[in-house]
Amino acid sequence: MNLSVVGSVGLDDVETPFGKVELALGGSASYFSLAASFFGRVGFVGIVGDDFPESSVELLRNHDVDVRGLQRVAGKTFRWAGRYGYDLNQRDTLLTELNVFEHFRPELPEDYAAAPYLFLANIHPSLQSHVLDQAHGAKFVAMDTMNFWIEGALEDLKKVLARVDCIVLNDSEARQLAKTPNVITAAKTISAMGPRLVVVKRGEHGAFLYSEGNFFFVPAFPLEQVVDPTGAGDCFAGGFMGLIAASGDTSWPTLCHAVVAGSALASFSVENFSVDRFRSLTQGEIQDRIAAFEAMTAFPTRA
């Protein structure tokens, strides 16, 4: 295995102004691994209950996601329900039921533990540490987190931060973690906590990479209709890590390319509900979108 991911798997009910879905595949590891799968095989670690549909397992398998790390236990799968208004930056959480996820104890199959690239999706930082303890082959580790852990498990979170190469988080989380309103200062402050690389996601405003005094900025793809923003951040991380793992290096040009790949995968993800856009997505569409990003940001050389 080249790339492994550990995170949540859920069944989501999502309602937006453009429709709704029920019991749709969700969770950070699901979005991440499907996005990353367009760049290569992904080792998937998560937990589901006996209500988890076989069709979702098939979907992952069909995208070359290795599900040997998927624990299936008695009980109900993690459930989440949310509703978005026309301002897709705001959402109401209607339901959160941890169910079997509450007792998740991630265990990496040996070949996952030997993988050089590892992504710690948004789970309790103490579980992220538990995964790191197993990942003896990891040479490049990235992590995500959320406001809940920044508020409730900061000391555990700081221990993980000190051990990873990269953190991918959104701008409000970055400001909260660094205790500053300035997102540039926040990126520098977080990098000083451990990760050499800090990737800040800014939703409709794009994302930027910070490392050792250098910045790389990419806009969000200009979409006129966002159908469902759920999972966009996880898909960003999936495209980002997928490209790095496939490239096999972490030089600055590859990292910048990975930020663009992440932006591209995130932009596809929001074009349909749940992970549905990935059912039809092609390599050609991904390459075209990356080229479109280039055209939209290419620095002008005076004619």
Place this chain on the structure above:
Amino acid sequence: MNLSVVGSVGLDDVETPFGKVELALGGSASYFSLAASFFGRVGFVGIVGDDFPESSVELLRNHDVDVRGLQRVAGKTFRWAGRYGYDLNQRDTLLTELNVFEHFRPELPEDYAAAPYLFLANIHPSLQSHVLDQAHGAKFVAMDTMNFWIEGALEDLKKVLARVDCIVLNDSEARQLAKTPNVITAAKTISAMGPRLVVVKRGEHGAFLYSEGNFFFVPAFPLEQVVDPTGAGDCFAGGFMGLIAASGDTSWPTLCHAVVAGSALASFSVENFSVDRFRSLTQGEIQDRIAAFEAMTAFPTRA
């Protein structure tokens, strides 16, 4: 004259967490013309009272701003006072006194009217039309506006929009004018109202140019300390129009370059109060910052 601007001139009191100034030079035409002056001579049209300090006129003259279009009349100069908190995107207006600006009737000296490049800064749209009626030599006209005119003078505003080549406005104004929450849809809608080019400023998130299906995005320069954001949008417009006027063409590469120049001038402007940063700004600093923008956005070519 190659480039003319018509707009407000004021004396501002500004307070931010980093200090305050009183009776400092402000107004859209002041910020615009000083920023544009780094690219060439600017013909300045505005109105001030007999309290306007000679030192401010000298500052403009020293920057090769032509002030023959500056009307000096009896009475008090336009006054504005505002206060910013740590969130520099929010400000409280403490005072607005139109004074002599209330009866401003812009008149272009003949050589200003013959200028090929014209910027209509934020004044009543009927005055913008009055300027356009005089500008017989204009071959590229850009305009600004604000929420106040969108709400209170929409029909007049639409008449101006139908006559200009370009509008430069911020994202909230774009959404309001186009009546849509989506800023991409807003840009397209506004372009359909007349201007071939729409430039949307997004504060700390940068700016983008839209024209005929094409986009160009640039981030804001990553500043850790913004001292005073007043006038940043006008400085953006000044750098943008200044570069276009100096280039003498409006091809896509020049327009993109102009967006970067605007972003650079805006980023300098906010580093100090009022127009003070321009007192010491050098051509070398501008070129270095434009090069820094290039480095931060250069699309990665895989190593």
